[in-house]
Amino acid sequence: MDGIMRILTDPYYIQVLTLTGIYLIAALGLHLITGVTGQFSFGHAGFMSIGAYTAALLTLHLHTPLILNLLVGGLAAGFAGILLGFPSLKLTGDYLGITTLGFAEIVRVVFINMKITGGTQGLAGIPKETSLLLVIVVAVLSVWCMYRIQNSRFGRALMAIREDDIAAEAMGINTLIYKVKAFAVGTFFAGVSGGLYAHLMQYLNPFDFGVTRSFDLLNFVVLGGLGSIPGTILGTTVLTMAPEFLRFVNKYRMLIYSALMVIMMIFRPNGLLGGVHLKDLRRAFTRRRSTEMASQ
Amino acid sequence: MPALLELDNITISFGGLTALNRVSLRVEEGKINSLIGPNGAGKSTIFNVITGIYTPTYGRVIFQGEDITREKPYLITARGIARTFQNIRLFKNLTVLDNVKIGCHSSSRAGLFGAVTRLGWVKREEREITARAQRALEIVGLASKGDELAKNLPYGEQRRLEIARALAASPRLLLLDEPAAGMNPQEKQTLMEMVQRIREMNITIMLVEHDMSFVMNLSDHVDVLNYGEKIAGGTPAEIRQNPRVIEAYLGNEIE
Incomplete structure (x- = not known):
């Protein structure tokens, strides 16, 4: 107990936990796009940066409240998602991956060359308004939203597209519109996450949202277990915290991290919690409780 | 009485290959209509044209009096045409x-x-x-x-x-693409009863099937395709006697 208290009051651990929460929100967005709908996006960090810059600029220039800035940042990212989605979601698989990868690079280069974003110098002086509590609240809200989306008529249509898009279309699903909607919602979450990130770091640099960040997010989702919310949570937590807790073997940190991933791929090719769903966990929990009640 | 579904001179070619050549047929409401023919005759292509997966090069598809030739697959489903697939396409996971x-x-x-x-x-x-x-x-x-x-x-x-x-x-119209493929005789029997029960629910059925006894026992009307052309149409009894059908399935006598 004492140890936990120490962790919760140590600024370093708080920072790591807050970052984990922020990445989780972005990862949940990608979970909807890749895990649920089956569309590969290699440019999720690009949408995060759109949300981050939008929210930061609003705070710096218009001094609007944080919640509003986060929402607008999310909407801006979602809007970009729709703009990219309509032409490119007609593509599938690798082609879509390349397009999203290219898009994120374009966003990065645009931010480097714009004056208002501070160019290569980055954007500094953003007030620190993100707290661990706020991130936890937003993350819990995101999980709740994702759970509801996945277990609905809307979510079933997305999963149908992932499983077999021709059959989905034959069942009356307008696959293009549904893919674009999933993309819009997923990138909205990335935008919100970016806004929180901006107000935590107080400084934004386009290089923070490069290809590596996009692939990190994809790793969280894939290694956690595609299509599983608990998997996304676990994947994000393990893969965000592992590099931090491996600092004591500083030199070999990335080596161990990579080895960890290879081992996971060998032993859990479907991800840590592939095929495990919140619905099943809830059902298992209520069943156990009812057997406990019966035995009393 | 107007037909529930009508194909009017459907022609479709993929590159140089004409998969369907001026095929016209009518699907009467409340009946079990079958489509037979040797492999590659164009039976599944007809299903893909009806459900909007393929757009024909020429010709029209009329459903309940309305032209649905160029409509998107998901809208055609909403109009009341549902199908199964020859190579099972379930949402596996x-x-x-x-x-x-x-x-x-x-x-x-x-x-x-x-x-x-x-x-x-x-x-x-x-x-x-x-x-x-x-x-x-x-x-x-x-x-x-x-x-x-x-x-x-x-x-x-x-x-x-x-x-x-x-x-x-x-659906008003149910398209079954080789539903009996790979089934044993017992399963086929169950399936046959199932199809009859579905017809009694006032759903019109269009069936592609290779199993002749299955088709002949079940159908009210049979159309025969060969090399993308319709060579015959009629009741099962008429089809069984038709010399062109026998020729398509068994070949010509050597003169």
């Missing part, structure tokens, strides 16, 4: 019940907003979908398997699940 619930898609309307808010009408609609899916599963005898993953069902049951999924769309 979803449960049996979810597969059938997806079949109810075009007759329900809750979207993203409904999913997150779960308002009263959304919950009501979801209950309705579940009930309808359950009924469709009962018709094909899979009611007790709702929680299993589709990929874990044995082959014959997967074929039946495809039929249940199509039924959940409440």
